[in-house]
Amino acid sequence: MTTVTVWNEYRHERNDEEAREVYPEGIHATIADFLEDEGFETRTATLDEPEHGLTEEVLDDTDVLTWWGHEAHDEVEDEIVERVHERVLSGMGLLVLHSGHFSKIFKRLMGTTCDLKWRNEGEKERLWLVEPGHPIAEGVPESIEVPEAEMYGERFDVPAPDTLVFNSWFEGGEVFRSGCCYRRGSGRVFYFRPGHETYPIYKQPEIQKVVANAVSWATPISNSDTSFGNVPKPPEDG
Template sequence: MTTVTVWNEYRHERETDVVASVYPDGIHTVIADELADHGFETRTATLDEPEHGLSETVLEETDVLTWWGHDAHEEVSDAVVERVHERVLEGMGLIVLHSGHYSKIFRRLLGTSCSLKWREAAETERLWVVEPSHPIAEGLPEYVELSEAEMYGERFDVPPPETLVFLSWFEGGELFRSGCCYTRGRGRIFYFRPGHETYPIYHQETVQQILANAVAWAAPGDGPVSTFGNSDPIEPIDTTDDRTVH
């Protein structure tokens, strides 16, 4: 069974009444419960736990990590970021949600500022499926309409996605690349834009299906393990040439 660790800052829900009314037990609890209902083994971790809940043991046991952060990106320990980075390169999947685009781990993995335009106006969003054959789009309609959303607009300063699954249109006229797939090392990364804390987006069944599909896609596979460094020949060759400075 795929094991998912659902990470969340868990600050807004404890400090702001409007967020607590939408996610009284935290965004992480809602997502973890949804994924458990889809057959995944889940655990949660939050910013204010020791090591942010992401100890070496926890990460070694994690197949896919989901990340929701917003207001405290710089409080995340560089040592934990390094630990997560290494696990992604080793094959752990990473799903970055909404304002997690500014997280230290996402910016490090992508190597750009990950900046964008934004506006909070509770406007309509249409999340268009632009790659319907992709596993993350399985079982979805042609588009998903969110009646209240925070606008994110281009330019989104990220490398071109290896696959773009979703493209958003907003009531105010903007477009945004809302479902971006990447690989780094052996790890698969998916950025999914919807999920502002004051709107009940993670309670929506179709969004829950997208997250479940994304976890299944990002989970490590059983492909060959890469080897690095000095290597013996596969076929017989003359190895008497010793011209090297290493």
């Protein structure tokens, strides 16, 4: 069974009444609950726990890590970022959600600023599925409408995705690459744009389906170690 650690900054839901009304137990609890309903083994971790809840033991027992952060990216300790980075390169899957685009770990993996345009006026978003044959798209409709969302617009300063699964359109006319797949080392990374803290986006069944599919896609195929370094010459046939 795939083990998922759902990481959340967990600041807005404690300090902002509007966010608390939408996610009274935190965004992490909502995501962990629907992933558990999909058959995954889940645990949660948050910024203010010791080692941000991402100890060596937790990460060693994590197949896929989901990441939501916003106002406290700089408070994530570099040692923990390095720990997560090493685990991704070794095969752990990583799902970076919404404002997690500006997290230390995503910027480290992308090697760019990961900056973008934004506007928060509760506009309608329509996600268009542009790669229907991808595993993340299984059972997902051609388009998903999010009634109220924070706008993200291009240019999104990330490397060209290995596969682009979703594009977003907003009422103001902006578009955005909102479902981006990458491979880093042995690990699979998926960036998924929807998920502002004051809108109930993670309660939408279509969004939940995408996240669950992405967890399955990012799950390591094999736990076997990859070997490197000098190797002896194979014996000659005969």
